Amino acid sequence: MSVDNSILSVDDVSVHFTDSSGFLGLFGERQTVRAVDGISLDIGENDVVTLIGESGCGKSTLGKTIIGAQEPTQGSITYRGQDIWEAKNSRDPDIPFSEIRRSLQIIHQDPGSALNPNQRILTSLMLPLKKWNPSLGEEERRKRVYALLERVGLTPAEDFVERFPHQLSGGEKQRVVLVRSLLLNPDVILADEAISALDVSLRVEMMDLMLELQDLFNTSYVFISHDLSNARYIAEKSGGRIAVMYLGRIVEVGPIEQVIGDPQHPYTQALKWATPNLYEGDEDDDLPIRKIDIPDPTNRPSGCHFHPRCPKAREVCQTNDPGAFEDETGHAARCFRADEDHEYWDSPSIVDD
Numbered sequence: 001m002s003v004d005n006s007i008l009s010v011d012d013v014s015v016h017f018t019d020s021s022g023f024l025g026l027f028g029e030r031q032t033v034r035a036v037d038g039i040s041l042d043i044g045e046n047d048v049v050t051l052i053g054e055s056g057c058g059k060s061t062l063g064k065t066i067i068g069a070q071e072p073t074q075g076s077i078t079y080r081g082q083d084i085w086e087a088k089n090s091r092d093p094d095i096p097f098s099e100i101r102r103s104l105q106i107i108h109q110d111p112g113s114a115l116n117p118n119q120r121i122l123t124s125l126m127l128p129l130k131k132w133n134p135s136l137g138e139e140e141r142r143k144r145v146y147a148l149l150e151r152v153g154l155t156p157a158e159d160f161v162e163r164f165p166h167q168l169s170g171g172e173k174q175r176v177v178l179v180r181s182l183l184l185n186p187d188v189i190l191a192d193e194a195i196s197a198l199d200v201s202l203r204v205e206m207m208d209l210m211l212e213l214q215d216l217f218n219t220s221y222v223f224i225s226h227d228l229s230n231a232r233y234i235a236e237k238s239g240g241r242i243a244v245m246y247l248g249r250i251v252e253v254g255p256i257e258q259v260i261g262d263p264q265h266p267y268t269q270a271l272k273w274a275t276p277n278l279y280e281g282d283e284d285d286d287l288p289i290r291k292i293d294i295p296d297p298t299n300r301p302s303g304c305h306f307h308p309r310c311p312k313a314r315e316v317c318q319t320n321d322p323g324a325f326e327d328e329t330g331h332a333a334r335c336f337r338a339d340e341d342h343e344y345w346d347s348p349s350i351v352d353d
Contacts, residue, residue, distance in 0.1 A: 006042040007187050007220060008066060008104075013039050013075035014248075015061050019298055031298040035061040036072070037248035043188055047220040048211075048240025050231040052271065054294060058248040059224045063190045066222055067104035079103065079187075102132050105181040109193035111173035115165040122161035125149075125180055132184050148179045151216075152209060171202045175209075182213060188220045195230060207234045214238070228275045232260055241330075244268045247297060247305045250324075254331030264325075264333035266310045287311065290351070304335070307350070312337065314347035 015036040064070040087093035149157040243253040307317040326332035336344035
């Protein structure tokens, strides 16, 4: 899905890993895990894209690939028109790789492991400024750190800068890593399950804070979550998009009101059904999923990868791989049911097989 004024463009990107079975992986057959498989997506200025899906669907791998932390097996990632990996390997790119890395930041799921346990908070926050903005004097760096700590609610800043990470609560540590990601005025921040470790009462507060700071810094977020409620909340408040991932592919993407209000892919419908505060159906409704277990990623089903679990699957789904059907609003679904004229509708059901 393309957007105007894109900062990052993901073009037909795949990331494959080689896995081995057998004793210590020495004697088994080498197998390929298609963690990300042929994804195209644009991130615009002051944009929010939420990636949602079950564990193991490829969300984190795609996120790290988007910000240049994981090299794609095929396809390209471009930052303002500059291929990220060409910039890294070229002696004279249009945009230096160092500038790209500074502009693309990450907030990890576990803030405790993201902070050096042997460094005080002030040191952890001053180091990136010293590395990427060497022209700033120490006093100017200190002022910037103090101002941002105050801005995220760690007040007075003097009470926090001399502490070590273990002396902070989970919410306080998450605010510190948020500050660290913003210190360099990045264009895009990958928030990889950034609120999942927080108490439920703190999650909305953290998402609101992230969106307030987005307006202040004019940054974009790629927000990864396994919780559809969180994804819905931040996409709705920001006017952003939701991208639903399944077995390495985006199976539905679009504005929040379409994806949640009128989901076109059965997998999105299943995620919505599994989220009580989003599902308003009758208790007697048929289950929107046939099997709980996700297929082996090294031996994915033929045709539509979701068909073994889909309660609406037909014979054509077993053999044909659906492309994305997109409407005029930018709502796209990788499902034959999104096309009223497709041969799917005349194909026999396989649900009772």
